[in-house]
Amino acid sequence: MNERPVTVAVPDTSAEPRAVFVPADSDRALGWLRTMLVSREFDRRAALTYRQGGIWFHIPGSGHESLAVLARHLRPSDVIAPHYRDRALLLARGMTLADMAADLFATPASGSAGRNMTSHFSHRDLNVFSVAAPVASNCLPAAGFAWAARLRGDDDVVLCLVGEASTRQGEFYEAVAFAVEKQLPLVFVVEDNMYGISTRTVSGTARGLSLLTGVLVPDASDPVALDRAAARAFRQVRGGGGPVVLWCEMDRLDSHTSFDDQRVYRSAEELARLRDPITILCDRLVEEGALDRGELQQLCEEVVDEVLNAFERAARAPRPAPTSVHTHLYAAPEESPAAAPSGSPATMAAAVTDALSEALEDPDTVIFGEDIAAPKGGVFALTKGLGHAERVVNSPLAEATVVGVGVGLAAAGMRPVVELQFIDFAGPAWNQITTQLATLRWRTAGDWSCPLTVYAPSGAYTPGGGIWHSQSLESLFTHTPGLRVTVPYSPAETTAAFRLAHTGADPTMILLPKRLLRRRWADAAPVSPPGNADVTVVAWGSCRELARDAADRLAGDGVHAEVVGLWRLDPLDLGPLRQSLARTGRLVVVQEAVPTSSFGAWLVSSLVTDPDCFYQLLAAPRLVSRQPVHVPYDTGLEAHVLPSADDIVTAVHAILN
Numbered sequence: 001m002n003e004r005p006v007t008v009a010v011p012d013t014s015a016e017p018r019a020v021f022v023p024a025d026s027d028r029a030l031g032w033l034r035t036m037l038v039s040r041e042f043d044r045r046a047a048l049t050y051r052q053g054g055i056w057f058h059i060p061g062s063g064h065e066s067l068a069v070l071a072r073h074l075r076p077s078d079v080i081a082p083h084y085r086d087r088a089l090l091l092a093r094g095m096t097l098a099d100m101a102a103d104l105f106a107t108p109a110s111g112s113a114g115r116n117m118t119s120h121f122s123h124r125d126l127n128v129f130s131v132a133a134p135v136a137s138n139c140l141p142a143a144g145f146a147w148a149a150r151l152r153g154d155d156d157v158v159l160c161l162v163g164e165a166s167t168r169q170g171e172f173y174e175a176v177a178f179a180v181e182k183q184l185p186l187v188f189v190v191e192d193n194m195y196g197i198s199t200r201t202v203s204g205t206a207r208g209l210s211l212l213t214g215v216l217v218p219d220a221s222d223p224v225a226l227d228r229a230a231a232r233a234f235r236q237v238r239g240g241g242g243p244v245v246l247w248c249e250m251d252r253l254d255s256h257t258s259f260d261d262q263r264v265y266r267s268a269e270e271l272a273r274l275r276d277p278i279t280i281l282c283d284r285l286v287e288e289g290a291l292d293r294g295e296l297q298q299l300c301e302e303v304v305d306e307v308l309n310a311f312e313r314a315a316r317a318p319r320p321a322p323t324s325v326h327t328h329l330y331a332a333p334e335e336s337p338a339a340a341p342s343g344s345p346a347t348m349a350a351a352v353t354d355a356l357s358e359a360l361e362d363p364d365t366v367i368f369g370e371d372i373a374a375p376k377g378g379v380f381a382l383t384k385g386l387g388h389a390e391r392v393v394n395s396p397l398a399e400a401t402v403v404g405v406g407v408g409l410a411a412a413g414m415r416p417v418v419e420l421q422f423i424d425f426a427g428p429a430w431n432q433i434t435t436q437l438a439t440l441r442w443r444t445a446g447d448w449s450c451p452l453t454v455y456a457p458s459g460a461y462t463p464g465g466g467i468w469h470s471q472s473l474e475s476l477f478t479h480t481p482g483l484r485v486t487v488p489y490s491p492a493e494t495t496a497a498f499r500l501a502h503t504g505a506d507p508t509m510i511l512l513p514k515r516l517l518r519r520r521w522a523d524a525a526p527v528s529p530p531g532n533a534d535v536t537v538v539a540w541g542s543c544r545e546l547a548r549d550a551a552d553r554l555a556g557d558g559v560h561a562e563v564v565g566l567w568r569l570d571p572l573d574l575g576p577l578r579q580s581l582a583r584t585g586r587l588v589v590v591q592e593a594v595p596t597s598s599f600g601a602w603l604v605s606s607l608v609t610d611p612d613c614f615y616q617l618l619a620a621p622r623l624v625s626r627q628p629v630h631v632p633y634d635t636g637l638e639a640h641v642l643p644s645a646d647d648i649v650t651a652v653h654a655i656l657n
Contacts, residue, residue, distance in 0.1 A: 144408015
């Protein structure tokens with residue numbers, strides 16, 4: 001097998017001389033110097049404030065200040081997906097000292113309203129995408145932003161920055177591969193300071209292991225050298241030449257964070273050899289006569305006063321109101337589902353196809369997933385026959401890419417819909433779902449939004465699914481604040497779910513019960529009318545069908561079971577359940593998942609800990625679930641571990657007796 005490393009296009013630099021400072025650029029270099037000094041003084045003042053107990057945490061960027069030069073190669077419409085050491089770059093981009101200080105002191109004026117960690121920068125107006133702590137988690141959304149620019153025909157560039165230790169993350173490789181495949185306008189900047197916290201990284205990075213070739217390697221301790229390399233990189237990328245990796249060699253002058261002390265693992269001799277980009281730039285300016293030592297001293301004093309004033313103002317700012325923490329978890333309350341049109345599809349599968357076809361009428365809609373393009377149309381043929389082939393796109397076999405790129409598309413203002421072949425395969429995408437997708441609106445206090453629709457076939461009750469194609473994972477997603485979770489049961493509910501997701505402003509997970517996808521519906525499913533019922537039976541997904549079958553059998557025994565079917569699980573309106581329980585006094589909850597830490601267990605807990613509900617109970621509630629074991633391949637074994645209508649009938653008789 002002929003294997004080779006991933007190759008990124010790189011400009012030819014063989015004929016260019018070593019970077020030399022040009023006196024005509026002195027004004028620009030002086031601007032760089034001032035920004036770099038502000039960033040360095042910010043770090044110094046933050047360290048002092050931390051030792052005094054004025055802040056909780058600090059991440060320094062000392063040694064990385066030369067990245068400020070990258071800002072001049074960016075246009076306002078370009079997007080930055082930054083690293084947490086990029087203070088100088090973002091100051092050069094236009095973020096202010098007041099922004100930085102508010103972030104450090106977690107004031108309501110910060111980009112996250114005090115919700116995100118300090119140095120996890122965000123600024124919507126400046127197109128600075130919000131930093132999430134898991135390293136390299138910004139890479140796939142950055143690729144999504146770049147793809148959005150390409151789809152729209154813009155010549156915008158996306159700048160994505162990571163540390164060199166982060167290049168061992170799988171999502172970094174996925175993003176580079178996707179950018180190369182699509183020839184995206186994406187500049188990756190790897191900030192190589194040779195340490196991942198305390199671990200030497202020289203031989204273990206993507207570059208050190210020769211897994212990534214064709215990278216451009218400037219000496220980023222010299223701002224002028226970095227500027228010249230950046231000019232070549234941006235010229236190529238903006239000209240349609242595909243992505244470039246700038247592998248920036250630099251030194252980390254401070255400890256990893258305020259919780260770290262690098263003197264424990266770095267010798268005094270090594271620390272004495274570190275290169276300081278500010279010193280290098282100052283020496284160049286003095287040598288060329290653009291700055292004298294007296295002017296430098298005056299500039300430093302001005303910067304000290306400026307940073308001190310910003311810190312003092314932020315320290316005096318009010319704290320975030322405790323009640324404010326609940327805002328921006330979702331957008332405005334979701335509207336009621338639109339009524340399904342007459343002549344709606346006879347199956348859920350057809351309803352999905354029709355809903356996606358309707359969504360594609362919006363030119364900003366992209367449908368992305370494995371095997372979804374013509375002629376196959378996905379494993380379940382849900383996208384088969386859709387038009388707009390340029391916007392129904394096969395993804396690589398990489399679920400993190402599917403969701404992460406979707407996050408970037410959505411944050412860029414497009415309306416992406418992504419398919420996971422089975423919800424069982426959400427594991428590789430879990431980081432993007434919980435780190436980016438569900439938190440973006442909340443962690444930026446509403447500045448950024450991520451209206452991505454993710455849908456996937458879910459659940460068991462189909463022959464041959466086994467462990468890997470039969471899971472019911474709704475509890476994992478309802479455990480994640482900020483993510484809307486729906487489990488439709490009928491074609492009408494399926495149509496409503498996709499319409500709400502596609503026109504709303506929040507990320508939505510639509511779980512499609514595989515057992516019901518091809519079931520034909522002549523009319524809307526009957527519901528149990530309110531009345532003198534004996535027991536409330538609550539179910540969702542495939543278990544709603546089991547609950548209806550059980551209710552029919554119970555009626556023959558003279559027992560009236562009021563079936564309450566759920567499909568919008570999170571956020572959930574408990575009002576109808578409370579009303580039903582007030583009529584019956586008895587509760588049976590039915591779910592396909594295992595009972596431990598499940599959505600059904602939470603539902604029982606929520607109702608019985610509500611005093612109004614608790615004192616109406618005539619018996620202890622029952623939870624009917626899958627047995628606490630994996631779903632087996634053999635159909636007989638599968639039927640044995642899954643809940644059945646018999647189990648529901650038994651539970652109802654037990655609660656009545």
